[in-house]
Amino acid sequence: MSQSSKTLIVGCGFSGAVIARTLAEHGRVVHIIDQRNHIGGNAHDFVNEHGIRVHQYGPHLFHTSNDKVVQWLSAFTDWLPYQHRVKALLSDGRYVTLPVNKETAEIVGCDRIIDVFFRPYTRKMWGVELEQLDPAILQRVPVRDDLNEFYFPNDTFQAMPKDGYTAMFQRMLDHPNIQLQLNKAFDKAVEGQYSHVFNSMPIDQYFDYCLGELPYRSVKFHHHTLPMPSILPAATVNFTHDQPYTRVTEWKKLPGHGEHPSHTTLTFEEPCDYKDNHMERYYPVKDLQGINLQRYQQYRDMVPAHMTFIGRCGLYAYLDMHQAISSALAAADNHLKGFAKAMPFGCCN
Numbered sequence: 001m002s003q004s005s006k007t008l009i010v011g012c013g014f015s016g017a018v019i020a021r022t023l024a025e026h027g028r029v030v031h032i033i034d035q036r037n038h039i040g041g042n043a044h045d046f047v048n049e050h051g052i053r054v055h056q057y058g059p060h061l062f063h064t065s066n067d068k069v070v071q072w073l074s075a076f077t078d079w080l081p082y083q084h085r086v087k088a089l090l091s092d093g094r095y096v097t098l099p100v101n102k103e104t105a106e107i108v109g110c111d112r113i114i115d116v117f118f119r120p121y122t123r124k125m126w127g128v129e130l131e132q133l134d135p136a137i138l139q140r141v142p143v144r145d146d147l148n149e150f151y152f153p154n155d156t157f158q159a160m161p162k163d164g165y166t167a168m169f170q171r172m173l174d175h176p177n178i179q180l181q182l183n184k185a186f187d188k189a190v191e192g193q194y195s196h197v198f199n200s201m202p203i204d205q206y207f208d209y210c211l212g213e214l215p216y217r218s219v220k221f222h223h224h225t226l227p228m229p230s231i232l233p234a235a236t237v238n239f240t241h242d243q244p245y246t247r248v249t250e251w252k253k254l255p256g257h258g259e260h261p262s263h264t265t266l267t268f269e270e271p272c273d274y275k276d277n278h279m280e281r282y283y284p285v286k287d288l289q290g291i292n293l294q295r296y297q298q299y300r301d302m303v304p305a306h307m308t309f310i311g312r313c314g315l316y317a318y319l320d321m322h323q324a325i326s327s328a329l330a331a332a333d334n335h336l337k338g339f340a341k342a343m344p345f346g347c348c349n
């Protein structure tokens with residue numbers, strides 16, 4: 001087998017791992033690398049010294065109405081049903097349901113909803129005043145006129161992987177055609193050794209920022225274990241104050257995340273610019289003028305034929321997990337169709 005028949009996949013998050021598995025099952029030999037020391041991308045989780053499962057990059061709640069995605073993923077995990085609830089802590093110490101429902105609106109007052117929930121959150125999360133924000137972001141935050149307490153009221157499938165995300169990724173990548181290498185950053189010098197590259201690195205970085213940078217917001221995660229059996233009224237509590245943290249998650253409140261009798265682990269989230277967090281890119285910044293998206297499109301126009309950009313940073317889009325999976329399945333499918341066309345007499349590795 002020649003080296004050039006191999007496919008390189010940069011990034012071992014959902015986007016890269018889903019493509020790796022799909023190509024491997026179709027007989028392609030895949031080399032997948034990640035610059036981090038672990039698999040799973042931002043969905044990576046681990047069990048700490050108290051037997052509590054922690055999501056290293058903040059809470060990842062799997063929710064979707066896409067049956068194809070659920071079916072595909074279910075080959076690698078069993079599920080624990082779970083419907084997420086979020087509370088907000090008011091300045092007077094009371095907890096109310098988020099997103100704002102009828103009860104929350106009555107307690108806070110309809111005319112104060114923007115100032116209590118959206119204004120401080122926007123300042124912390126996006127580093128701008130509410131008025132400077134793309135209205136599309138605000139439209140995504142629902143306000144309900146019923147008493148529903150669930151964070152994702154409409155998705156038909158909501159669950160956590162029974163043994164965690166990392167175990168699910170391990171099974172996904174466990175295939176003789178997949179070669180995994182961690183602590184390995186992409187190097188342009190090796191590009192020519194592969195027939196195709198699926199790349200989840202930031203697209204502006206690949207092009208050495210020649211058209212300028214694509215900005216992101218980031219989050220610093222602060223993990224703390226306290227000598228208490230339990231502390232929060234819900235798995236996640238959002239803060240309405242002006243302090244730097246947006247929310248805190250208590251892991252034991254999620255199913256299958258540990259049952260330590262005397263200790264509980266919390267993760268606080270502190271949003272910031274990605275340059276203040278080791279260039280960790282989480283949320284693409286939507287500017288009102290659409291300059292960032294235009295710049296992204298210009299980068300897209302420069303992508304060579306032997307490369308497909310994938311995932312959050314390759315597509316410069318916020319993707320939930322089910323969207324990243326769906327998009328990766330489509331990218332792999334397109335690639336395999338193109339490969340089959342180029343090999344009319346049957347394909348080989």
Ligand SMILES: Cc1cc2nc3c(=O)[nH]c(=O)nc-3n(C[C@H](O)[C@H](O)[C@H](O)COP(=O)(O)OP(=O)(O)OC[C@H]3O[C@@H](n4cnc5c(N)ncnc54)[C@H](O)[C@@H]3O)c2cc1C
Nearest residue numbers: 011013014015035041042058060061186201311312320321
């Ligand atoms: C705080 C937070 C909370 C979230 N909560 C949810 C949730 O509740 N539900 C939900 O559905 N989604 C959630 N998401 C979204 C979820 O994280 C994404 O859908 C998912 O991570 C997308 O996977 P990806 O493969 O595109 O990107 P990533 O998971 O970021 O994976 C990309 C990988 O590429 C690697 N990489 C980048 N550049 C290079 C390079 N040059 N060389 C080698 N490797 C490289 C990175 O190290 C990374 O591991 C959340 C995201 C964040 C940030």
